[in-house]
Amino acid sequence: MTARTIDGKAFAATLRARVGDAAADFTARAGRKPGLAVVLVGEDPASSVYVRSKGKATLAAGMESFEHRLPADTGEDALIALVDRLNADDAVDGILVQLPLPRHIDERAVLTRIDPDKDVDGFHPVNAGRLATGIDGLVPCTPLGCVMLLKDLHPDLSGMEAVVIGRSNIVGKPMAALLLKESATVTTVHSRTRDVAAHVRGADIVVAAVGIPAFVKADWVKPGATVIDVGINRTDDGLVGDVDPAVAEVAGALTPVPGGVGPMTIAVLMRNTLVAACRRAGLPAPAGL
Ligand SMILES: NC(=O)C1=CN([C@@H]2O[C@H](COP(=O)(O)OP(=O)(O)OC[C@H]3O[C@@H](n4cnc5c(N)ncnc54)[C@H](OP(=O)(O)O)[C@@H]3O)[C@@H](O)[C@H]2O)C=CC1
Numbered sequence: 420m421t422a423r424t425i426d427g428k429a430f431a432a433t434l435r436a437r438v439g440d441a442a443a444d445f446t447a448r449a450g451r452k453p454g455l456a457v458v459l460v461g462e463d464p465a466s467s468v469y470v471r472s473k474g475k476a477t478l479a480a481g482m483e484s485f486e487h488r489l490p491a492d493t494g495e496d497a498l499i500a501l502v503d504r505l506n507a508d509d510a511v512d513g514i515l516v517q518l519p520l521p522r523h524i525d526e527r528a529v530l531t532r533i534d535p536d537k538d539v540d541g542f543h544p545v546n547a548g549r550l551a552t553g554i555d556g557l558v559p560c561t562p563l564g565c566v567m568l569l570k571d572l573h574p575d576l577s578g579m580e581a582v583v584i585g586r587s588n589i590v591g592k593p594m595a596a597l598l599l600k601e602s603a604t605v606t607t608v609h610s611r612t613r614d615v616a617a618h619v620r621g622a623d624i625v626v627a628a629v630g631i632p633a634f635v636k637a638d639w640v641k642p643g644a645t646v647i648d649v650g651i652n653r654t655d656d657g658l659v660g661d662v663d664p665a666v667a668e669v670a671g672a673l674t675p676v677p678g679g680v681g682p683m684t685i686a687v688l689m690r691n692t693l694v695a696a697c698r699r700a701g702l703p704a705p706a707g708l
């Protein structure tokens with residue numbers, strides 16, 4: 420059997436077009452465009468590429484893009500002062516501080532400074548708490564994008580066995596929370612798990628967010644299972660995911676890398692910016708986004 424390829428790139432393009440329509444509607448009603456501020460500290464080449472593609476996607480969706488590129492030696496105080504200015508700026512609906520930050524800056528101090536209602540990454544503890552307790556908030560882009568792809572394939576996830584590999588605050592934990600919200604039976608495995616393969620073998624849905632090339636092996640995967648590969652690993656063979664390519668022979672459906680989860684992350688960022696703008700302006704969030 421060969422797995423069906425889940426076309427994240429195409430799904431993301433459709434989502435971005437819908438966000439574009441809703442952004443035009445917002446602009447007509449609010450008298451201004453939704454605005455996203457992206458902050459990059461330093462010149463990490465991969466981060467630079469992401470920030471550029473976020474800026475392009477923002478403009479393409481009919482939203483205002485505010486890019487702040489700061490030198491690598493920017494102090495924590497100066498970065499926090501910029502976050503404060505963006506929090507106070509009415510033209511800014513969403514704030515994203517690109518990670519990782521240089522080592523001399525305390526990531527947590529910066530992320531907790533962002534107004535939770537502008538926190539389009541969904542990384543603020545207030546938004547993590549909202550997600551964990553079932554209150555509407557802003558949800559991290561990558562896991563929300565994964566759930567959108569999953570629900571396109573399986574409109575009802577309830578009762579499905581889902582295994583999330585990885586427990587980061589950015590991907591693994593919110594991914595598990597979202598799957599639980601969909602009433603899946605969720606297991607999170609990590610580096611201290613005794614037998615990762617045994618857990619994966621029981622899963623209808625596998626989400627791999629590990630950061631190790633080809634980590635998930637074909638003989639771990641239940642035939643027909645849906646596998647979501649979040650991994651973005653730069654190797655001598657180019658960009659590869661966390662899932663061994665041989666898994667395609669066993670799985671029912673699989674996201675490719677590139678062209679799977681990555682493009683969804685950016686499309687959901689646009690979606691979150693629009694949702695934040697509507698909430699801030701007291702407008703109803705458009706249905707179906
Ligand atoms: N497509 C996209 O848009 C995005 C992709 N990514 C990619 O997703 C991957 C994961 O990112 P992120 O969550 O930030 O990474 P982290 O490094 O923060 O987390 C990795 C997780 O994998 C677990 N892990 C590590 N080794 C093993 C092992 N041998 N067995 C089981 N679990 C293990 C770790 O466990 P422990 O907690 O015990 O250390 C940890 O929970 C990366 O490749 C990253 O580049 C990330 C964000 C967005």
Ligand SMILES: Nc1nc(=O)c2c([nH]1)NC[C@@H]1CN(c3ccc(C(=O)N[C@@H](CCC(=O)O)C(=O)O)cc3)C=[N+]21
Pocket residue numbers: 468469515516517518519540560561651658676677678679680681682684685
């Ligand atoms: N505050 C913050 N928020 C983030 O959401 C965030 C971050 N920091 N730091 C880095 C990670 C990583 N990330 C990706 C976004 C898009 C692709 C993406 O579009 N990938 C393309 C390929 C791009 C390429 O070729 O490099 C794809 O998979 O097809 C990948 C990874 C967001 N992140």
